[in-house]
Amino acid sequence: MVQLILKDFRVHALLVVICLAALFAASTLYIALVLLSGNGFKTELMLYTLITILSSSAVSLLFFIQDEMFKTDAVFVSLPVSRKQLVWSKYISSIVLLLLAFTAHFFGFQLGVVINNGVGFEGAVVYEGPLLWCMLLLAVVAFKSYAFPLYFKFGMATGGMVFSVFQLLVVIAFLYSLQFETWTDQINAVVVWAEQRSLGGLFGMLLCLVVLLTSGSMPLSAQLFKNKNLGT
Amino acid sequence: MSNTLEISNLSKNYGDFQLKDVSFTLPTGYIMGLIGPNGAGKTTVIKTIMNLVMKDKGEVQLFGKDHRDFEIEAKKRIGFVYDTPNYYEHLSLKRLKNVIAPFYDRWDENIFMDLVGRFEIPLNKPLKKFSKGMAMKSSIALALSHHAEFIVMDEPTSGLDPVVRREMLDFLRNLMEDEKKSILFSSHITTDIEQVADYITFMHKGKVVFSKTKDAVREQYALVKGGNELINEATKQHFVAVRTGAYGFEGLTDDVSQTKKILSNSAIYEKATLEDIMFFNNIKTKAEG
Incomplete structure (x- = not known):
């Protein structure tokens, strides 16, 4: 299975580097420009958070898209691997990509702050530490992981469309919730909550997520993929 | 005599096409030509053997064992040649080999380099710039470098010029000097099959018309x-x-x-x-x- 995970990174190494560099550069430029402009900062930082989540989510689908384009599932199923291994490897490489994407954004943010000689806004202080980014990552993994069975069932195009509708509903719900409280206060409250529970709490969340994935979404995807006709 | 491949009562319904009770056997050490016009069901049979297409009923045994129960074990002993390696076209053969080779415990770099040399395939040229013949030779080099005992080839000679086709057929004949190897070779170019096959399975509209030795077909x-x-x-x-x-x-x-x-x-x-x-x-x- 390790080979299945590595093959994507071997084949698409350049594409991965380009995507991560783009995320890093986008974060740096956005933060540097936003912080320097000093206007409408709260709204623009909220927009930044949304873009971070959506762009990382898109990058995590890179290998799914490539597999669909090149029809490589049929090729790799004919190698000495099982379909279950293929499904699990797709999950793992997708989560690794998500982790890399958030890391690129995180360091992009830090560079933007350095260019501006400081955060310059109290609400954005939490973005300087890794805790918020880890929590964002876990939340996105939890949310996205339940989109994977859709891809295995319907393919990238239809599955992607169904998932986009779900994603849109969540974004609308999120934006709606912002009417009731300042969003930066909400984020700070979540971070404070996590800090109170220390790293052990975060580790517990991670463990719950892993159990949720390995006993729910992954077996479901494997079952859906098991009887799928490939290369037809 | 042991059998490399045994298919019995294999059926698959696609709605507009049906594979109906397909049965045939390939003994170890022989080449079987799977012939039939376009749409006869040759590719569906091959895809079922490789577990790319799910059968509705019937049995497929590879090396005497069920092809799904012992999938990984069986595939380690199979070399599958696609019509063209049209995936990852941006890669060179060398890079594609680096992706494929780690999947096989018995990958033999010497065999691979020998085949690359014999077929005169450029290692560092992107696959998208390969001719059809060169692409097919690459596919064969990748499929044969792990000491495969059973070689499955789907339309390997279609679209090739006569010189490359002849080279390919000569190569298959030489390959059979190793008596442990078996080849299943689908084609609608019947002259190719006549040149190399020991057994012939003729399919038409999803059914097997006959499956017997070439000599028996000639006599009948x-x-x-x-x-x-x-x-x-x-x-x-x-x-x-x-x-x-x-x-x-x-x-x-x-x-x-x-x-x-x-x-x-x-x-x-x-x-x-x-x-x-x-x-x-x-x-x-x-x-x-």
Whole structure:
């Protein structure tokens, strides 16, 4: 299975580097420009958070898209691997990509702050530490992981469309919730909550997520993929 | 004699196409040609063997074991040649090899380099710049470098020029010097099959018309030619199909001795080629509606 995970990174190494560099550069430029402009900062930082989540989510689908384009599932199923291994490897490489994407954004943010000689806004202080980014990552993994069975069932195009509708509903719900409280206060409250529970709490969340994935979404995807006709 | 491949009562329904009770056996150490016109079901059978397509019923055994229960073990011993390696076209053969090789415990770099040298394949050129022949040779080099015992090839010679096709067929013949190897080779180019195959399985509209040794096929079938006066409803029964023209008839018989008894020496008997067999079976199927 390790080979299945590595093959994507071997084949698409350049594409991965380009995507991560783009995320890093986008974060740096956005933060540097936003912080320097000093206007409408709260709204623009909220927009930044949304873009971070959506762009990382898109990058995590890179290998799914490539597999669909090149029809490589049929090729790799004919190698000495099982379909279950293929499904699990797709999950793992997708989560690794998500982790890399958030890391690129995180360091992009830090560079933007350095260019501006400081955060310059109290609400954005939490973005300087890794805790918020880890929590964002876990939340996105939890949310996205339940989109994977859709891809295995319907393919990238239809599955992607169904998932986009779900994603849109969540974004609308999120934006709606912002009417009731300042969003930066909400984020700070979540971070404070996590800090109170220390790293052990975060580790517990991670463990719950892993159990949720390995006993729910992954077996479901494997079952859906098991009887799928490939290369037809 | 052990069997590398045993297929029995394999069925698959796609709605607009059905594979119906396909059964045949490939003994170890032989080449089997899977022939039939386009849409006969050859590729579906191969994809089922490779577990790319799920069967509705029937059994597929590889090396004496169920192909799904022992999937990984079986695939380690199989070399699968695609019609063209049209995936990851931006990669060079060297990089593609680095992706494929780690999947096989018995990958042999010396064999790979030997095949690359023998086929004169450029290692560092992107696959998208390869000719069809070069792409096919690459596919074969990748499929044969892990000491595969069973080589499955789906239309390997289609679209190749005659020189490369001949090279490919010579290569397959040489490969069979190793008696442990078996090859399943699908093609609608019957002359290729006639040159290399020991066994022939002829498929038509999702069914197996026959599966037997090449010699048995040669003995069983004959092309019969003669005057139209020899053909009537009674004599027609002894032919797979007959076509008549202004200068006489031409028909395919699958019972040469019986046909000779009926028509005696009034007709001319010629060896039927696989193309003749395919052609007349097609006429028969059309006539049956």
